[in-house]
Amino acid sequence: MESATGRTFTPAQAWQKLREGNERFVAGTANHPNQDAPRRSSLVNEQNPFAVIFGCSDSRLAAEIIFDLGLGDAFVVRTAGQVIDDAVLGSLEYSVGTLGVPLIVVLGHDSCGAVTAAKATVETGEMPGGYVRSLVERITPSVLAAQRKDLHDVNDMVVEHTKQTSELLVESSRTISDAVDEGRVAVIGLSYRLAEGRADLVSGFGALEHPAVQRSAAPK
Template sequence: MSEVKNSALTPAEAWKLLQEGNARFVVGETAHPNQNAARRDELVDAQNPFAVIFGCSDSRLAAEIIFDVGLGDVFVVRTAGQVIDPAVLGSLEYSVDVLNVPLIVILGHDSCGAVTAAIDAYRTGDMPPGYIRNLVERITPSVVAARRQDVKDVNSTVVEHVKQTSTRLLEMSRSLSEAVQEGRTAIAGVTYRLAEGKAELVCQHGSV
């Protein structure tokens, strides 16, 4: 992947593009931009995505589809429950510091299995086996934060998890924190509704 010049888009303009794409997806009028051979040829030597999307690995949450974008438009990082680990932080720092993306989107969704597992573990005290436990342990602080607000259902806990994840990124990465403070990028916390196909802004750091 080659280093590219800073995107001409502001964080707000990048978010507007994603909103417009999602609006097309919701009503079934997707344009499928930048998905042809000509676009493929343009990207052989470099990329210049206008956003990085850090979302859940759930098969129903394909970012390029729900935001109606194409090749080279978004840099995508996915883990179950959009949990943060060193590889995620490195990928996000790369997208901001090398690819110069003006917008980071944290993307959660309804009926998240990873969040459900964390809620169940919190309620019963029984932890899942193997590395699933690692996922649950990373999500549990969000469950605790939700419970402090008397929030117990999965979908509302997902909203809190997106908010907590957004804050944690700034706490854990000096690079990302400085980029937001300097206005080079912004963070948009977003939840996706499976039935409607709609992506909704639930929190932000910086101006979007």
């Protein structure tokens, strides 16, 4: 797809750009790009982001900051615990089908409160009330999957949840899975470490040369 700067990005190039921005953030040498008045004016009538970032709502996980991005660079979707629902799927399909974004990022992080709550529910059998219950119910399968792999630390469960969420996206959306199989889009899972500021690739689907990334979408 073509960015607002006129550059065309492949999924691999989009991931490279995010990785470079995160490295600057970790090193404390962020450029803070695309945040001036001319950039703002150039985006009034259109947007052409090169990535969509679906991450946790946690205040410590500001996507544009940790990847050193600016206005118009990323289409961002956030829910507590990066939990998928119809609105999330619709937003991601819009980013792929209408905006032509080549890279979907599922962004989890250590010390996640939503995953911690799901872990506590599994261990105690006590379910939280209100709509928090819905969040916990959607994360619980990831917690159980982690336990089956003998992973009991909450941060290991976060990684498993990120992997499970990436897979669920391509299983749930024909728009996304077809785009992956056609080589137009990659879906990757990143696990962010709060203390270091680093986002590590842990899973994915699509045309990226990395051992954690499968070439094609998960079968329906």
